[in-house]
Amino acid sequence: MLERLLKGKKIVGVVCNQFGDTGKGKIVDYLSEWADVIARGTGGNNAGHTTVVNGVERISHLIPVGIVYDSMGKYNILGNGMVIDTKVLSGEMDDLDRDGLTYNNLMISKDASVIMPYHIKQDRERNQSQEKGGIGSTGRGIGPCYTDKIARRGIFIEDLFNKDVIARKIEGLRKFKVYPEEDLDTEKIINDLAPYTERIAPFVKDTINEMHNFVRRGKKILLEGAQGLLLSIEYGTYPCVTSSDCSLNGTASGVGISANMVDLPLGIIKYPFMTRVGKGSFVTEFGGADSEAYCAKEGDIYYEVNTYLGAKFNLNEIKKLQVEKDFVGLKKFRQSANDCIKANRDKIINMINSEDEFLQGVGVRLIGWEFGATTGRPRRTGWTDAVAARYAVPINGPLMILTKADCLSGVDSFNVCYGYNTSKFTSREFNRSDDYLRSVKPVYRTYDGYGDISDVKDFDKLPQSLKKSISEFEKFTGGCVKVVSVGAEREQTIVR
Numbered sequence: 001m002l003e004r005l006l007k008g009k010k011i012v013g014v015v016c017n018q019f020g021d022t023g024k025g026k027i028v029d030y031l032s033e034w035a036d037v038i039a040r041g042t043g044g045n046n047a048g049h050t051t052v053v054n055g056v057e058r059i060s061h062l063i064p065v066g067i068v069y070d071s072m073g074k075y076n077i078l079g080n081g082m083v084i085d086t087k088v089l090s091g092e093m094d095d096l097d098r099d100g101l102t103y104n105n106l107m108i109s110k111d112a113s114v115i116m117p118y119h120i121k122q123d124r125e126r127n128q129s130q131e132k133g134g135i136g137s138t139g140r141g142i143g144p145c146y147t148d149k150i151a152r153r154g155i156f157i158e159d160l161f162n163k164d165v166i167a168r169k170i171e172g173l174r175k176f177k178v179y180p181e182e183d184l185d186t187e188k189i190i191n192d193l194a195p196y197t198e199r200i201a202p203f204v205k206d207t208i209n210e211m212h213n214f215v216r217r218g219k220k221i222l223l224e225g226a227q228g229l230l231l232s233i234e235y236g237t238y239p240c241v242t243s244s245d246c247s248l249n250g251t252a253s254g255v256g257i258s259a260n261m262v263d264l265p266l267g268i269i270k271y272p273f274m275t276r277v278g279k280g281s282f283v284t285e286f287g288g289a290d291s292e293a294y295c296a297k298e299g300d301i302y303y304e305v306n307t308y309l310g311a312k313f314n315l316n317e318i319k320k321l322q323v324e325k326d327f328v329g330l331k332k333f334r335q336s337a338n339d340c341i342k343a344n345r346d347k348i349i350n351m352i353n354s355e356d357e358f359l360q361g362v363g364v365r366l367i368g369w370e371f372g373a374t375t376g377r378p379r380r381t382g383w384t385d386a387v388a389a390r391y392a393v394p395i396n397g398p399l400m401i402l403t404k405a406d407c408l409s410g411v412d413s414f415n416v417c418y419g420y421n422t423s424k425f426t427s428r429e430f431n432r433s434d435d436y437l438r439s440v441k442p443v444y445r446t447y448d449g450y451g452d453i454s455d456v457k458d459f460d461k462l463p464q465s466l467k468k469s470i471s472e473f474e475k476f477t478g479g480c481v482k483v484v485s486v487g488a489e490r491e492q493t494i495v496r
Helices: 002-006 024-032 065-072 086-098 117-126 142-150 157-161 163-175 186-203 207-216 248-253 288-296 301-309 315-323 327-343 345-353 357-367 386-396 434-439 464-477
Strands: 011-016 037-040 049-053 056-060 075-078 106-109 221-224 264-270 273-276 380-385 399-403 413-421 441-448 480-485 493-495
Touching (some): 011 248, 024 264, 024 399, 024 480, 024 493, 037 207, 065 075, 086 186, 106 207, 163 186, 221 248, 248 386, 288 357, 386 464
Parallel strands (some): 011 264
16 A cells, blocks of 8 residues: 555655644654655754654754664755754764664755854854743754844854854844843854764765755655644744745755645645644644643643642653753663553543543643653643634645654544634634634534554455544545554554
8 A cells, every 4th residue: 555655656745734843754664664765854853753763762953863764875864954963963863873783875955054153052042041031942943043043144064164254243132232242252162063063074065956856856855844734934923933845845845845746745734633832823732821830831741740640750850861861870760661651551541531631631642642752741642623624735735644643542532623613603724823722712513532553454454433533524624635654653553
């Protein structure tokens, strides 16, 4: 079935039709065996793509997940539309070395923007804390870096190899007083960047021309999206959006090609629940404003398994490991939390089946392990919004992939939103205005729950209630579901 889906295709795009965190990592990994080139075109290390292969979890933030196929001669590209923290990128290369994985065919665009130390500092001071009025950014410097790019004062990867260019651009920042003077120590900045510049130097290429050559040679190209359409600066719930256009259009232009060249666009939708991280409207959110406020505070998986499942994790010890970025040390805690969730699955299902919407949201978050791969923050949870999906179809294309359906196996029932109640009428149209979306109420259709689907291999063998909901979802959105993910592993993927 996968061969039939991909037959005759040359460029496939995998993007998200929601707020991100929909499982792009797994799908890109699943399709990477087909591809010759895997390319990413937007965002930076604010993204986190998770894959599980033979029970081993990997999380990447910059390098495409297809890098695990490097030894097979596949190319992985960080495109011109990305913003790159060279320290983080060097760290990911160190991780690959430690895991015995090669990256000989990695290409880093000379035209990608560089996240500078002053970008990170400004982002953390102005945008990260929701409690202080920020939008809940990741604090990685993404927004300020894109701001400098648009304001024609950005520093690009190729600039790192010319100290005079960097000095001139930093002097321009001083002239216009964009950043505090103390943050613009040119010599220190250059010296701090030097080891990372040296590390990435062999991989820096003119990736736009490389991509054009791949197209001319008929190579099979897989575009790896980042974040989601509803967070796009062009199409998302402004102002609570990311700083790049993470639609199919932006993803394609971010690697130097036209979206018209993508002959198989695939939009991912988490179903029948969805998530959002950070501040912003979320029509179907469990617990509404209470949940948004709760998720804005400091908390993570360990806090929730302690609070709701009676675990006894030492939160201070874990916090210390998180601050030190000791991912090896955290691994045992992560596994223990996962074991705790599995052991308490019945209790969590009862939480989801309860009439307490806030508790439902916690239950869905726990059972889906809905905590940011980049930030570790709790993701806000709610039922899948078909109105938003209907909005996404004309932008990202009609072909859809549904993920996470296996997580809700065992619930009594589930809902899908098919309209918004306003003060005057019921609307079936999405409006990207944050104020508008906060003013409406979801109109749901309710479906019977279903049992375990993790071993289902054929779409027709899925439970009747789930198939009925998918059929009605397709009819409403104008889309067509081509793939259903029923688990984290590669083989737990149904191609229709």
